[in-house]
Amino acid sequence: MPKRYEELKSQLPVSRLSIDVLLALRVLYDKPENEVKLQQEMAELSHDPSKLEREYRSEWEAYVLRELVLDLKQNTQRSPATFIDSVLSRIESLKESCPYYKAYKQQISEAKSAEDGSTALFPVPWRQQLMMLLLPVTAVKPLKPAE
Numbered sequence: 001m002p003k004r005y006e007e008l009k010s011q012l013p014v015s016r017l018s019i020d021v022l023l024a025l026r027v028l029y030d031k032p033e034n035e036v037k038l039q040q041e042m043a044e045l046s047h048d049p050s051k052l053e054r055e056y057r058s059e060w061e062a063y064v065l066r067e068l069v070l071d072l073k074q075n076t077q078r079s080p081a082t083f084i085d086s087v088l089s090r091i092e093s094l095k096e097s098c099p100y101y102k103a104y105k106q107q108i109s110e111a112k113s114a115e116d117g118s119t120a121l122f123p124v125p126w127r128q129q130l131m132m133l134l135l136p137v138t139a140v141k142p143l144k145p146a147e
Contacts, residue, residue: 008072008136009066009069011139012068012069012133012136013133014061014064014133015061016133017133018129019057021126021130022057022060022061023101023104023105024094024101024126025067025068025091026060026064027098028087028091028094029064029067029068029071038104042103042104042107045108045110045111046110046111049111049112052108052111068133071083072137080137080138081138083137084131084134087130088127091126
């Protein structure tokens with residue numbers, strides 16, 4: 001992976017995302033050929049809610065980070081603003097129409113309440129979290145045809 005993508009990877013603040021936004025990105029970038037099946041992980045949450053923070057969060061952060069950088073890499077001819085708009089619109093579409101996401105979100109809510117019984121008092125809005133995550137993308141220069 002070119003140096004600029006490695007640098008970008010180190011700058012994307014996925015650890016600051018709420019679990020709901022992280023889940024949406026995990027669902028967005030899920031692929032049928034994945035070794036670790038998201039559906040299986042979600043089923044395991046009903047038996048062991050502590051896995052959400054103990055295991056899955058860090059795995060999902062690494063997965064989303066890798067897939068986001070690959071997505072950007074495959075769209076090097078697009079401007080950063082166009083790429084960001086694309087991710088935002090795909091997330092909005094997923095939130096509204098993906099039955100898997102809705103079911104998984106419910107399972108996450110149940111796991112969180114079973115784990116600690118608390119909720120965030122002032123949750124950061126989705127769009128603000130996604131913009132914070134994607135802001136470093138604006139520093140990536142589009143590839144020139146010779147690169």
